[in-house]
Amino acid sequence: MNKTWKIVVISFVSVLLVCLIAAAIYINNIGYSNVKLMYELSKNSNVILKMETEGEYLTKANRHREVLKEKMKKEGWTFLHQEGAGYFFEKNGKETIITARQIWNRHYVVYKVTDRVVDLSS
Missing domain, CATH: 1.20.5 (Single alpha-helices involved in coiled-coils or other helix-helix interfaces)
Known part of the structure; x- marks a missing residue:
């Protein structure tokens, strides 16, 4: 050679x-499990997937507000208002807050459900 x-x-x-x-x-x-979730989301961006940490869910950043509101409405929750990253919902006189934060890069959002009152996974 x-x-x-x-x-x-x-x-x-x-x-x-x-x-x-x-x-x-x-x-x-x-994290390997989160890479798998990101791959799943690349196939269908209008879903919310459960993460390993209890009460946390991953979704794509595009249209994430609408996807969250639609999912909560399907579960019987009424959207009240948004304050910063917190989304306030009410059901049967009970109120919950779901916080959203972008992670890793701008393409994904993690939701954290207060008191784990609802399962957001689709």
């Missing part, structure tokens, strides 16, 4: 190794 091919092969292997290390760090930072 001449010198030029050795340089090309070593460069290719180096770039491949750097890409694998970057992917491993990304998956380790986010």
Whole structure:
């Protein structure tokens, strides 16, 4: 093998190794189960999926407000108002707050349900 091919092969292997290390760090930072949820959401963006942490749900950021309101309406909750990241709902005189926060990147939102009064997973 001449010198030029050795340089090309070593460069290719180096770039491949750097890409694998970057992917491993990304998956380790986010968590393997959350990467699976993100993959599921890429197939259907109008769903809310349950995360490993109790009372937390993941959804795509586009249309997340409408998806949350539709899901809560289906569960019998009435939307009252929004204050910042908190969405206030009422059902049978009982009030709950669902907070939304963007994570990892701007494409995903995590909902945290106060007192776990409703299961948002679709």
